[in-house]
Amino acid sequence: MINICRRPSAKLSKPARCFRPYSLANGNIPPWRPSNVLDEWVQREAHPISLRQLTFFGRTLTESRLLSSANYVRLELPTRIAHRLRNMQTLPYSALTNEHISHVYEAYYRAFETFRKVPEVRTLDDNDRFCEVLKTTLKEHLTVIPRLAMGILEIQDSVSGDECDQFMNTLLRSRISRRVIAEQHLALNETFHSPWHFDGKKSGTAPEDEFVGEIFLKCNAKEIVEKCASRASELTRKAFGPDVALPKIILQGHLETTFPYIPSHLEYILGELLRNSIQAVVERRGAGRDVPPPIEVLICEAAQHVIIRVSDQGGGVDREILPYLWSFAKGPRRNKRLQNLGKVPRLAATMQELQIPPSSDPDSAEAGSSGEKFGSSLASLSGRRPDLRLGIGLPMSRIYAEYWAGSLELHSLEGYGCDAFLQISRLGNKNEVLSTRASMDAV
């Protein structure tokens, strides 16, 4: 084949180690595949699922329900992946042949091929085989996020910042939705096979206490904040030394509030916010000074939503990076972020270990209790050292917040501190209220 890919940029200002040349020799170019198979699936419409449907399956679990859930997932996943593949195929050539983007593209294509070949699920055995396929694929895709982030930073020359963000947002939203339905099915499968389940029994005891798959109907904000706070503080201590003066985290407001959410998502968001705040305060105050100013977390509930405000006195956001706060396409700190992304534990290969939480975090053995059963990529990201700044915490948190019809906003008082506002849509205490919420599943 003619080597038509020369080193693309004559822009010598970039350090060579960050921007790799697009040469065929590196094998970055994905192989050509006939597009008619993909076309067929791209033409199908994805069927969004509402939270009501998700939990409905969990209420009265029978064999037939389990099998129909399996078939729903079996068809939805390849349909949705096909749409994303088509998105990626329409990126500029130089973007898709970037090492990281092409890695993700290949992973997606493999998943697509795997899923589209799964035959109809008719028996419990079929279902078991299908669940194994699901688990394996979920694990394989755990490194997608950091890879994508790195790819985005590297393709800034061919694709504008805005397009990058749009692309990333679409991809990540779709990814969340696919993982939610896959993990939901796996959770139902587990419930069905658990020793205390029998066919047709209504699951759970008191309706308020239950998990419905991954969704915990009674997330208590206070508990989660306290858990994230202690985790973030622990990590900071490990990075800065045991003598570092950590700011106290003070909780105020409606502390008894509960709402349905997927705990690992909430822990990720709050973890990022608290980590940012603690880090800012510690870095600003320096060692051996007076008691650092506390971080104030306010929880307030209304009929329709819950708002969590995290307020720190960490000096605010630097003016030069403020415009890029919510973007995956970073500005002045691009190179540094790239380097750090490369260092995230377990980014590169060995997927198998990911079943076990990172060893640096001994108390995440309890990760299962918060619903992270199937290997959470969020856990590997959250378990990183605090001084490894990736620059994706805020935009990612916003995607998660918005996935559940919420929002994330940040106000910076330059030179003083930051206020972050996480708004969570609340469904009311009765499960039946679920139907009044519009379907939020993104395809």
Next chain:
Amino acid sequence: MPLGAMRRQLVSKATHSARSAVVARRRWQSTVQVKKVTDDDIAQLAAKPLHPLTLTDLVQHGHPPLSASALFHSANFTLSILPSRLAHRIQSLRSLPFIVVANPHVSKIHNNYVHSLGTLLPYSEKRIESLEDEIEFTKVMADLVQIHSNTISILARGFLEARKYISPQEVTRFLDEHLRARIGTRLIAEQHIALHFSSKPHNDLSDSDIHDQDHSSYIGVIDTALKPADIIRSCEGMVGEICELRYGVRPTVVLNGEPETTFAHVPMHLEYIITELLKNAFRATIERGMEREPIEVTIAPAPEELNKTITNFDQGSVDAASESDRPAVSASGNIRLLERSTPGVTIRIRDRGGGISPENYAKLWDYGFTTFNEDQIDDSVSGGGNTDALSAISGVGGGSSLAGLGYGLPLGRAYAEYFGGGIAVQSLWGWGADVYLSLRGVGKIN
């Protein structure tokens, strides 16, 4: 004492220097010359590009007292840019639907602008080179400022009456541009007047009670050592007294952060903004029964940074409802910032007043236009009915009848944004609201 008199007294306390200037101006009003304005004049002037004013322009003459030649320079500079600004305003008004401009209130404003342009036309060929000319010119400026002091409330009434013929969006669009341009025009005029009064050649000619304080930190209307904490305390006092009269209770304000901060800004502007924000916070707090919870005001000075240009966007998250993601310089030639970066201040006002409902939040930045029902509108239009004392006070220029028309927030934001700052409102519905007022200093002046 009747409420009206007390209101006037309180307002005048807060705007002391402005009041003194007004007193002086009134003496001169009737002697200004007017020339007839033709459509050609307007077309010609409006065709000229607007000079992008910088604050350096305003303070280029240095600290007062100015020498006579510096004063002439200021006058000539003002002369070179004002006529085209006024012409642009006239054209902008004329592009509104006929039936809207035919409304007596809107028409009055239109005529005011034409009149003011007429007072400037006699100077179109001359330069100001003598003390008498300069005094005449300053009278013209005073006339301009005086005549246009109630533009906003009059326009507001006009648009209310003509609401059937123009959509709220068009009104918002027009007002956003018009009011921002107006801030600039008034600033140029008031700056010259203030420089005139604080300069030696005239101190013998006019009354000496113009200056009761030592205004050495002032350059015209800009105070280079403005302390936000002082403004906040005085506005707190004024708004608090009204609350006590009206509601019987008075919330308190707790200041934290760095209250000793000073920076360079226009005191009148800051007073207006703070008054509006405190009014909102106080009223919400009282109506929710939370008056024992203090309103927390944090003053945070931004760190100094050299050689950077700052834009509106640097304020952080701009709240979506405001749609203020326009470029920092609009076609009407708003003031651009000084090239040398200036220290700024962020002021955060936190209240427990229950917050803003999602429905109202969407309309927060509208000019009060869409939140009225027909009865309320009729009341406002006939000038009566509104006994809400808090609504009745409004900042700059004294107790005008912007009463309850919902202009406070959008106007406040126009002032804040004018020098590259902004206002962001974060509502915690069911709890309270956090308002972030960020202000850029008005320039490092040597």
